Amino acid sequence: MRSVSIIGTHLTNFGRLDGKSLKEIAAEACVGAMDDAKISPKQIEEFVLGNFASGNLTKQETVAPIVANAIGLANIPATKVEGACASGGIALRYGYQMVTSGLRNFVLVAGVEKMTAATTSKAIESLVAAEDREIEGRTGLTFPGFFALVMNRYSEKFGTTREQIAQVAVKNRKYGVHNPKAQFRKEVTVEDVINSRLIADPIRLLDCCAISDGAGAAVLCPTEMARKFTDTPVEIAGIAQVSGRGAAFEYEDLIGFECTKLAAEQAMRTARVSHRDIDVLELHDCFTIAEIVASEDLGFFKKGTGADALKEGETEIGGKIPINPSGGLLSKGHPIGATGMGQVYEIVEQLRGEAVNQVSNAKIGMMHNFGATGTVCVVSVLKR
Amino acid sequence: MRSVSIIGTHLTNFGRLDGKSLKEIAAEACVGAMDDAKISPKQIEEFVLGNFASGNLTKQETVAPIVANAIGLANIPATKVEGACASGGIALRYGYQMVTSGLRNFVLVAGVEKMTAATTSKAIESLVAAEDREIEGRTGLTFPGFFALVMNRYSEKFGTTREQIAQVAVKNRKYGVHNPKAQFRKEVTVEDVINSRLIADPIRLLDCCAISDGAGAAVLCPTEMARKFTDTPVEIAGIAQVSGRGAAFEYEDLIGFECTKLAAEQAMRTARVSHRDIDVLELHDCFTIAEIVASEDLGFFKKGTGADALKEGETEIGGKIPINPSGGLLSKGHPIGATGMGQVYEIVEQLRGEAVNQVSNAKIGMMHNFGATGTVCVVSVLKR
Numbered sequence: 001m002r003s004v005s006i007i008g009t010h011l012t013n014f015g016r017l018d019g020k021s022l023k024e025i026a027a028e029a030c031v032g033a034m035d036d037a038k039i040s041p042k043q044i045e046e047f048v049l050g051n052f053a054s055g056n057l058t059k060q061e062t063v064a065p066i067v068a069n070a071i072g073l074a075n076i077p078a079t080k081v082e083g084a085c086a087s088g089g090i091a092l093r094y095g096y097q098m099v100t101s102g103l104r105n106f107v108l109v110a111g112v113e114k115m116t117a118a119t120t121s122k123a124i125e126s127l128v129a130a131e132d133r134e135i136e137g138r139t140g141l142t143f144p145g146f147f148a149l150v151m152n153r154y155s156e157k158f159g160t161t162r163e164q165i166a167q168v169a170v171k172n173r174k175y176g177v178h179n180p181k182a183q184f185r186k187e188v189t190v191e192d193v194i195n196s197r198l199i200a201d202p203i204r205l206l207d208c209c210a211i212s213d214g215a216g217a218a219v220l221c222p223t224e225m226a227r228k229f230t231d232t233p234v235e236i237a238g239i240a241q242v243s244g245r246g247a248a249f250e251y252e253d254l255i256g257f258e259c260t261k262l263a264a265e266q267a268m269r270t271a272r273v274s275h276r277d278i279d280v281l282e283l284h285d286c287f288t289i290a291e292i293v294a295s296e297d298l299g300f301f302k303k304g305t306g307a308d309a310l311k312e313g314e315t316e317i318g319g320k321i322p323i324n325p326s327g328g329l330l331s332k333g334h335p336i337g338a339t340g341m342g343q344v345y346e347i348v349e350q351l352r353g354e355a356v357n358q359v360s361n362a363k364i365g366m367m368h369n370f371g372a373t374g375t376v377c378v379v380s381v382l383k384r
Numbered sequence: 385m386r387s388v389s390i391i392g393t394h395l396t397n398f399g400r401l402d403g404k405s406l407k408e409i410a411a412e413a414c415v416g417a418m419d420d421a422k423i424s425p426k427q428i429e430e431f432v433l434g435n436f437a438s439g440n441l442t443k444q445e446t447v448a449p450i451v452a453n454a455i456g457l458a459n460i461p462a463t464k465v466e467g468a469c470a471s472g473g474i475a476l477r478y479g480y481q482m483v484t485s486g487l488r489n490f491v492l493v494a495g496v497e498k499m500t501a502a503t504t505s506k507a508i509e510s511l512v513a514a515e516d517r518e519i520e521g522r523t524g525l526t527f528p529g530f531f532a533l534v535m536n537r538y539s540e541k542f543g544t545t546r547e548q549i550a551q552v553a554v555k556n557r558k559y560g561v562h563n564p565k566a567q568f569r570k571e572v573t574v575e576d577v578i579n580s581r582l583i584a585d586p587i588r589l590l591d592c593c594a595i596s597d598g599a600g601a602a603v604l605c606p607t608e609m610a611r612k613f614t615d616t617p618v619e620i621a622g623i624a625q626v627s628g629r630g631a632a633f634e635y636e637d638l639i640g641f642e643c644t645k646l647a648a649e650q651a652m653r654t655a656r657v658s659h660r661d662i663d664v665l666e667l668h669d670c671f672t673i674a675e676i677v678a679s680e681d682l683g684f685f686k687k688g689t690g691a692d693a694l695k696e697g698e699t700e701i702g703g704k705i706p707i708n709p710s711g712g713l714l715s716k717g718h719p720i721g722a723t724g725m726g727q728v729y730e731i732v733e734q735l736r737g738e739a740v741n742q743v744s745n746a747k748i749g750m751m752h753n754f755g756a757t758g759t760v761c762v763v764s765v766l767k768r
Contacts (some may be wrong), residue, residue: 001487021518047627059521061469061513065627065760069516075646077625078760079474080466086445094478103385127447132453134405137443182643214688241461243431243449250453262459337645374448376462380695 003223004099005233008037011345013102014214015183015335017118022058023176024065027348029215029341033108034071037219037229042259043069045104046221048094050087051337054080056126058120063353065347083323084130086241086288087111088216089369089378090339093239095220107227110217113265113335123211127336130372132246144200145210146248146373147287151202162202166193168288168309169206171297172259175317176331178356183333184214193288212333215233216341219349232352232384237364238271239380240264246375255304257374261295264368264379270301273382276298278381279362280350281321282343284370285328291315293369295323298379309334317359325350325357340369340378351384387607388483389617390766392421395729398598398717399567406442410451410496413599413725415462417492418455421603421613422486425456428603430487432478433464434471434495435721441502446706455707457492457687465487468514469670470625471495472600473753473762477623488610495726497719507595511720513596514756528584528592530669530757533588533595538673541616542726543714546586550577551694552672553590556708559701560715562740567596567717577672591672596717600725602732616736616768621748622655623764630759637687640760644681648752648763652683655748655765662765663746665705666727668711668754673700676748676753679707682763701743709734709741724762726751735768 010032012025020028025051034041038315050065060066061080068078083090088111095109109218115123124142131137136146154160169188176182188206196205219229226233244259245251268274283298292306300321314320326332326346329339347365349355357361362384369378385555394416396409404412418425433448444450445464467474472495473653479493497705499507504749508526515521538544553572560566561673569728572590580589603613610617628643629635652658667682669675676690684705685693698704710716713723733739751764 009567023516023518031617052445053439055510055513056443056445058517059440059513060517060758061436061466061510062441062756065467065514065756068627069630069759073627075626075643077474077477078467078627079478079625082447082464082466083449083462090461092613093461094463097485097487098481101481101487103485123442126439126445129439132407132450133442133444133447134407151498207728225527241463242459243452243457243462246450246458248454259459287541333550351537370444372449375446375453 001100001128002102002369004096004220004225004236006348007221007226007229007233008033008191008217008219009345009348010036010343011181012214012337014212015182017213022054022060022114023067023070024114025114025213025215026110027071029217030071030108030110033217035306039219040228041073044073044104044108046076046098046107047073048091048109049080049187050091050231050340052082052084052087052113053079053126053336055267056129058114059092076256084371085336085339086369086376086378087337090241092320092344093241093378096239099220099222105221107220109220110215111338111340113337114213115335116213117213135247140178144203147324148200148203148288149248150254151289157255162194163190164307164311165288166190168291169193169330171190172285172328172330175325175357176327179327179331182327182331183210184331203287204356209286209329210332212335214335214338216338216345218344219300234348234351237381237383238267241378243376244374248373249295255295256293259374259377260370263377267379267381273287273364273381277322277364278366280325280359280365281323282326282346283323283368285324286334317357325359343367343369347382385484386486386702388480388604388620389607389610390602390732391610391613391617392607393489393601393729393732394420395600396598397563397565398596398719401597404500405453406438406496407443407451409498409597409599411455413601414455414492414494417601417603418454423603423613427490428457428492430460430491431457431462432493434475434494434724435464436466436471436497436564437510437536437720440513442498467760468755469723470753470760470762471721472628474625476728477625477762478621480620483604483606487623489605491604492601493604495722495724496599497721498597499719500597508634523667526585531673532587533632534638535762541639544691546578546694547574548691549580549672550574550677551715553577553702556669556712556714558707559709560711561739563711563715566711566715567716568593587671593670593713596719598719598722599724601731602728618732619767620737621765621767622651624650626712627760628758629645632757640677643758643761644650644678644754647761648682651763651765657748657765660706661748662750664709664743664749665707666710666730667707667752669708669714670714670718682752701741709743727751727753731766
């Protein structure tokens with residue numbers, strides 16, 4: 001299998017992109033990534049687009065060939081891949097597979113979502129479609145509800161305080177201030193978080209990422225060809241996708257997710273890296289508690305100690321493992337299908353030394369893209 | 385690249401599958417295919433599921449990991465792929481790519497749709513989502529409307545009569561009588577077709593395939609391992625996916641579709657077969673006129689002569705190229721995401737010598753799976 005590198009990437013702003021269609025948002029990211037790679041659409045051999053709710057929210061399916069047609073990718077295979085909030089990471093993995101196996105040399109991968117034009121109730125309906133509708137969906141449990149169960153159980157088991165968990169939002173929103181593509185660029189305090197509107201006890205508004213529009217894209221090619229296009233190629237050293245359980249009752253305990261653990265182990269084994277090699281991590285902080293849980297599931301901290309590590313600054317820039325220096329989903333927003341590609345953009349920026357909150361001399365980065373109730377997870381390791 | 389074979393396949397009945405959920409229908413096909421291959425779920429390394437409208441029609445997304453979880457495919461990557469009516473063919477191609485490249489040995493591919501529980505207006509809304517909503521979707525053009533344009537233009541250019549086109553339904557419904565999985569098992573006459581309810585002039589009700597529920601699945605592995613599982617493996621000798629135009633105005637003329645032509649050329653080149661080698665063809669007859677047009681685009685007949693060939697029996701069993709001996713979409717129904725996998729099942733049955741309308745000594749078969757307004761096409765060549 002061949003080494004695969006990212007030679008160009010682009011991210012649209014995340015947030016309310018009023019007046020722009022799903023196709024236009026995706027096209028902006030795709031054209032931007034091809035421009036960044038200085039590659040012509042004529043050279044692209046395959047297009048993979050991560051998307052979750054286009055049918056539900058924009059009444060647009062066949063979205064990959066339609067975007068391909070709009071941006072001059074004539075006649076090549078163009079496919080939408082879907083795996084809830086991990087759809088963007090899945091697109092990256094499919095593109096990686098085609099290049100590493102030698103089937104393709106140049107693949108464009110992207111992720112897109114347009115959510116903010118929908119009513120709130122329609123947006124929530126589209127989100128709970130990620131749950132198993134025959135089990136959890138019937139109970140009325142939303143995703144804030146699911147992560148409220150996680151927060152309650154985790155706090156009960158480890159004695160973690162509400163204030164400690166709120167600290168995730170404080171850290172990530174602090175970084176988001178500097179990210180021009182982020183939906184929220186205002187700092188928050190622990191008090192802001194725990195006094196914000198109650199969503200699903202104990203989850204408050206500022207514990208939650210937002211409904212957003214946005215798209216991201218990247219161009220992949222064999223590493224041996226990458227330097228013809230860019231002086232700063234970024235290698236996909238390992239990537240793994242793992243499916244998990246479909247509902248809360250299937251877990252022995254709600255303090256962690258096996259899919260994250262397995263995906264991290266596989267991706268790191270392929271990449272031949274250990275935890276201490278990783279300089280920066282973009283992690284799927286859809287809710288504050290999700291960051292703490294995943295930082296442990298990924299193996300950076302022992303189960304039950306993630307909140308203490310956060311408190312001691314170990315997840316800040318300068319700490320043991322800087323987590324979400326982009327501001328994370330809590331700052332950037334969460335355009336479902338685009339989120340995984342947003343992480344790609346941020347880690348590529350870090351490894352190029354061009355990130356807004358740069359981790360000094362970052363050489364190896366990790367992405368963690370998590371879908372539904374632990375139903376699917378993609379973990380990737382990038383190297384410069 | 386390695387040779388890839390199908391070692392097991394299964395198809396649910398197509399039609400109204402009342403009381404069965406999308407997950408249950410998909411699970412039935414998947415478990416059936418694994419049983420047919422005599423393979424344990426534990427051996428399956430990756431799952432690819434073609435589906436089009438699950439979000440819109442059943443409010444279920446994350447459908448691939450959820451089905452995987454339900455049928456004991458623990459922890460492996462499970463991904464939904466979408467490309468309108470070609471979603472099933474796309475799933476087959478992705479599975480093929482993983483095996484031919486050496487990334488995987490055992491891949492389960494499937495396609496599923498559940499449509500009949502929706503109201504007619506909701507089903508139509510979900511179908512027009514396959515069009516570019518910013519162009520054709522805005523005009524109110526439905527798929528019967530689009531193929532009405534094709535039928536009008538084709539008839540005008542080549543002088544083909546309404547009766548000749550109706551003959552497609554007569555042939556396919558005649559075969560459908562014998563197919564126990566088909567939605568419609570009653571013969572129709574030319575008079576029945578041209579006197580049936582007007583849908584979009586000149587398209588009549590019996591020119592159209594139906595809204596259906598159903599699923600199909602197949603297990604793929606390297607050909608060199610196939611005989612350990614079955615005495616009748618079927619090789620995927622060639623498969624190609626091509627994107628096309630997003631709207632009618634983009635075509636120079638509406639008498640054929642370049643995506644079909646290109647996909648057939650690529651698939652046949654890979655398979656190293658010519659038209660005369662192909663013994664049986666399952667073709668995407670979503671409307672009567674679509675069969676005539678595609679039989680030409682695939683290269684079996686010169687443009688403008690497909691209706692004459694049909695009239696002369698060249699597309700019947702015993703003719704030059706038997707088309708849709710299964711009864712085609714016009715008999716079987718068209719559960720969008722499942723249709724391509726339905727074609728896989730029929731051609732595998734033919735090459736095993738076990739088909740309901742068996743083509744004598746069929747050795748090589750072709751599938752043509754066509755999406756939206758010529759927006760995506762997958763053509764495959766199977767060999768025993």
